[in-house]
Amino acid sequence: MKKLSFQWRITLMTALLIAGACICLNLLLYRSGATGMDDLGGFVLKYQTENAEVLTIEIPPEEMNGFLKQFSQEICDAKIVFERVGWCLTAAVTLLSAAIAYFVSGRALQPLRQFTAQAEKINQESLERVRLDESAIQEFRQLSHAVNGMLDRLAHSFDLQRQFAGNAAHELRTPLALMQTKLELFCEEHADADAETMQMAAFQMEQLDRLSALVRTLLSMSNLQSVSRTDEIPLAPLAEEILTDLAPLAQEKQVTLRQDCEEVSMVGSDALIYRLLFNLIENAIKYNKTGGTVFVSVKQADENVILEVADTGSGIPKDCMEHIFEPFFRVDKSRSRQMGGVGLGLALVREIALLHGGSVRAEVRAEGGTAFRVVLPRQQA
Amino acid sequence: MRFLVVEDEKSLREDIAKKLRLSGYEADTCEDGESARFLLSVERYDLVLLDLNLPKTDGLTVLRELRKTDQETPVLILSARSEISDKVEGLDAGANDYLSKPFHLAELEARVRSLTRRKFIQQDVCLSCGALRFDSRSRTASVEGQTIPLTRKESGVLEYLLLHQGRPVSQEELIDHVWDGSVDSFSNSIRVHMSALRKKLRTALGYDPIHNRIGEGYVIEGARE
Numbered sequence: 001m002k003k004l005s006f007q008w009r010i011t012l013m014t015a016l017l018i019a020g021a022c023i024c025l026n027l028l029l030y031r032s033g034a035t036g037m038d039d040l041g042g043f044v045l046k047y048q049t050e051n052a053e054v055l056t057i058e059i060p061p062e063e064m065n066g067f068l069k070q071f072s073q074e075i076c077d078a079k080i081v082f083e084r085v086g087w088c089l090t091a092a093v094t095l096l097s098a099a100i101a102y103f104v105s106g107r108a109l110q111p112l113r114q115f116t117a118q119a120e121k122i123n124q125e126s127l128e129r130v131r132l133d134e135s136a137i138q139e140f141r142q143l144s145h146a147v148n149g150m151l152d153r154l155a156h157s158f159d160l161q162r163q164f165a166g167n168a169a170h171e172l173r174t175p176l177a178l179m180q181t182k183l184e185l186f187c188e189e190h191a192d193a194d195a196e197t198m199q200m201a202a203f204q205m206e207q208l209d210r211l212s213a214l215v216r217t218l219l220s221m222s223n224l225q226s227v228s229r230t231d232e233i234p235l236a237p238l239a240e241e242i243l244t245d246l247a248p249l250a251q252e253k254q255v256t257l258r259q260d261c262e263e264v265s266m267v268g269s270d271a272l273i274y275r276l277l278f279n280l281i282e283n284a285i286k287y288n289k290t291g292g293t294v295f296v297s298v299k300q301a302d303e304n305v306i307l308e309v310a311d312t313g314s315g316i317p318k319d320c321m322e323h324i325f326e327p328f329f330r331v332d333k334s335r336s337r338q339m340g341g342v343g344l345g346l347a348l349v350r351e352i353a354l355l356h357g358g359s360v361r362a363e364v365r366a367e368g369g370t371a372f373r374v375v376l377p378r379q380q381a
Numbered sequence: 382m383r384f385l386v387v388e389d390e391k392s393l394r395e396d397i398a399k400k401l402r403l404s405g406y407e408a409d410t411c412e413d414g415e416s417a418r419f420l421l422s423v424e425r426y427d428l429v430l431l432d433l434n435l436p437k438t439d440g441l442t443v444l445r446e447l448r449k450t451d452q453e454t455p456v457l458i459l460s461a462r463s464e465i466s467d468k469v470e471g472l473d474a475g476a477n478d479y480l481s482k483p484f485h486l487a488e489l490e491a492r493v494r495s496l497t498r499r500k501f502i503q504q505d506v507c508l509s510c511g512a513l514r515f516d517s518r519s520r521t522a523s524v525e526g527q528t529i530p531l532t533r534k535e536s537g538v539l540e541y542l543l544l545h546q547g548r549p550v551s552q553e554e555l556i557d558h559v560w561d562g563s564v565d566s567f568s569n570s571i572r573v574h575m576s577a578l579r580k581k582l583r584t585a586l587g588y589d590p591i592h593n594r595i596g597e598g599y600v601i602e603g604a605r606e
Contacts, residue, residue, distance in 0.1 A: 177483035237572035
């Protein structure tokens with residue numbers, strides 16, 4: 001019963017109700033009809049015996065018994081026919097009303113369906129854009145209102161979370177700038193300072209650079225939503241340029257860069273798609289083994305483009321696979337820190353892919369290493 | 382040369398001024414929009430370093446006011462805002478360059494140099510960066526006497542970057558100045574020419590002197606020691 005849809009429940013309940021009502025009605029009607037017929041029969045029979053001389057029906061007395069038998073037989077037959085027709089009509093009315101109930105309830109439940117369709121849209125689109133229609137029928141009005149209120153609060157807290165990182169990063173910029181300038185000026189003015197002081201200053205400067213990089217990445221992550229995604233981006237030249245950018249790093253790590261890019265273009269934010277592919281390829285070079293290879297491919301698949309970056313590194317442990325796109329997650333903490341990363345590269349990749357309505361996945365390659373696969377729609381919705 | 386540093390953060394203002402003086406420039410300072418407006422109306426500066434978040438009158442207003450009467454004086458915006466839209470707004474209001482905080486003093490100095498020497502360097506026929514030479518008259522690039530074969534577009538890009546050393550040059554700026562506005566899908570063809578140029582330079586020099594700073598533009602630099 002629980003799995004039945006609302007429409008079927010209403011139909012079944014209506015059918016049961018009508019069937020019950022019809023059966024009762026039928027039984028009552030049959031009883032009174034049958035009693036009526038019996039009374040009629042009794043009356044005729046009584047009449048004949050009491051006023052024999054007035055009745056003008058010419059029935060010979062020897063046939064009288066036969067006639068009476070036939071007459072009560074007729075009454076009995078009429079009762080049976082009356083009963084049968086009654087049951088047939090009950091069945092017919094019940095079926096017909098059930099069918100009508102099915103269609104009528106379907107219509108009556110239309111607002112519920114619209115409501116569901118609207119609620120489904122909330123899942124797919126962002127929280128800010130979709131709200132339920134509050135002008136629906138009365139029962140739903142309150143529900144819509146409650147759901148909308150909840151959505152507002154959800155969107156608001158998501159916003160707060162996003163903005164918090166942005167605001168914090170923003171507030172850090174001025175003190176960072178102050179410290180950096182002071183330190184650099186100090187080094188310039190005290191070029192003859194002792195080795196220990198200079199070492200200290202160099203260390204501070206290095207850490208300041210890391211902080212600045214972190215602040216910049218956090219800011220760009222919190223600003224993602226406001227970036228317009230209307231650039232026409234030919235992907236092959238983009239990949240070519242990123243490989244040129246990263247050629248010195250690849251040379252230093254003795255990693256070979258290979259590419260296989262189709263002439264595909266997509267619509268989106270040029271700077272963000274650039275950042276996405278750059279981060280993936282940079283990681284693939286950084287975490288590769290010496291003498292390894294990085295394969296970059298861009299392909300078109302129907303309405304999507306598929307960007308793939310595969311390396312021949314040591315791979316990512318299975319249990320880390322689902323966490324690598326989380327902010328500040330690191331497979332090997334000490335190693336990543338040496339590499340100077342801030343732990344936001346892949347998180348940014350995922351944010352950018354999601355923002356463009358796409359997805360990103362990491363797979364272990366059969367021949368060793370990791371393959372990152374980004375699927376992006378060619379047109380923005 | 383005399384500069385004006387407009388920055389409300391005392392320590393930063395003094396440090397920037399000190400750095401500029403160490404580099405051989407004169408530097409006046411002021412801490413709010415009102416006094417910046419006053420100074421700009423009575424003095425002539427060779428460069429203005431302008432913060433955007435200023436007390437009394439904000440930096441953009443100061444800049445717009447200045448541009449009503451003075452189109453010449455280069456303005457370098459120093460700001461804690463770094464969103465692309467803020468950058469575009471600043472440049473549209475008439476700024477010549479934009480540097481977001483935090484920055485390295487060396488970077489600041491390079492930008493300052495780029496903004497102040499432009500008019501002198503343009504008279505120079507031979508441009509250089511590290512071991513790379515570019516002869517603007519014959520339009521040839523060379524390394525230690527060896528000519529690097531470049532296409533017309535590649536030479537144009539290289540010349541423009543060399544003329545604006547120390548400052549990132551955006552793709553839009555390259556389109557305006559090297560592509561004579563006759564370009565269809567811009568980033569596409571710029572990227573192709575740029576990648577080709579960088580490969581040639583890398584082969585000839587042994588390193589890639591052009592760096593791509595995402596969201597800012599291309600910078601040409603000598604070899605790092």
